[in-house]
Amino acid sequence: MMKAAISKPGTAKNNKTGDWRTFRPNVDNQKCIKCGTCQRFCPEGVMGKIGEYPEVDFDYCKGCGICANECPKKAITMSEDK
């Protein structure tokens, strides 16, 4: 999309990448120990704040599954996003 006249710098946040997703992460807070692993490794940085339970921003989550794979407590599972 071309936007010719630029009065202020645009941000990539305009680009909602959540619609790329095939699988979605589901977090089980009962198993989560708030270690921050998923939040550190998320390529999008959309797992919320370190020190708190993960809160996925589905506007941007691409569903790669790194969070589920890296979670030391297996508190995140991936399921088909319908």
Add this chain to the structure above:
Amino acid sequence: MTDLFTPGHRACAGCGAAIAFRQIVNALGKDIVIVNATGCGEIISTPFPESAWEVPYIHTLFENVPAVASGVVAALRAQGNDHTTVVCIAGDGSTYDIGFGALSGMLERNDDVLYICYDNEAYMNTGVQRSSSTPLHALTTTSEVGKALHGKEQFKKPLLDIVAAHRVPYAASTCIAYPFDVDKKLKKAKAIRGARFVSIFASCVTGWGVDTQLGVSIARLAVETGMWPMQEYENGEMKITMKPARKPVLEYFKLQRRFKHLTPEEVAEIQKTVDGFWAKHEAGEKK
């Protein structure tokens, strides 16, 4: 609140470089200027007129990133700014190949620049062509597997050693799978003045043919098998900063399409090279 590297960037799902960029801005903070080479890093983060960087950013070419950074830092210092860190971010194509001359010049002049290479071992942006960082026998679209060729025929260029030979104050290698190591080395580099170089091993799930959820664990396997040594050069002294478990290299290869064609002989050949590196290092330690 989001990072200084925002979501909405166009990286593939599971991108290792995007993880590296988040680690970089989180470690270095706001008082930086990023000089970014052409490559995946640029095309995923700054499609006109948008940017995923919430810090000052300039995109330049494959071949002149360190030269532009030298200019930026000279201008800042001339203005009396003695605190802002000028950071180059470039892939292995720019660092090992196309911008190698300009990098060597910047290192030789010992300009006050922190150069960060995110190494994913090929030209991923243009469709996975081999670079001089691509490892031996790996499949790329310009080192194909067939009757005439069986993947790349050459070794990966030992860039960290070449950088260190310029006698720069700091040169190190790290890996996205070890976020605390990345953070520590970048912060250490930031505190030093002069030409600094940090190489971050960043997986490319698309180019390597790996499942997206393995983006981090495949990078960790490169370290665990000894394929990617974690090193630090300070004042000419090389130090290994992490002793790997030394899993067989096959464990790293078997998860990747780019190594699927390897014969047992080829695997053994690479294992021997890796063993040789570690035997040399361990012998040096016992002295």
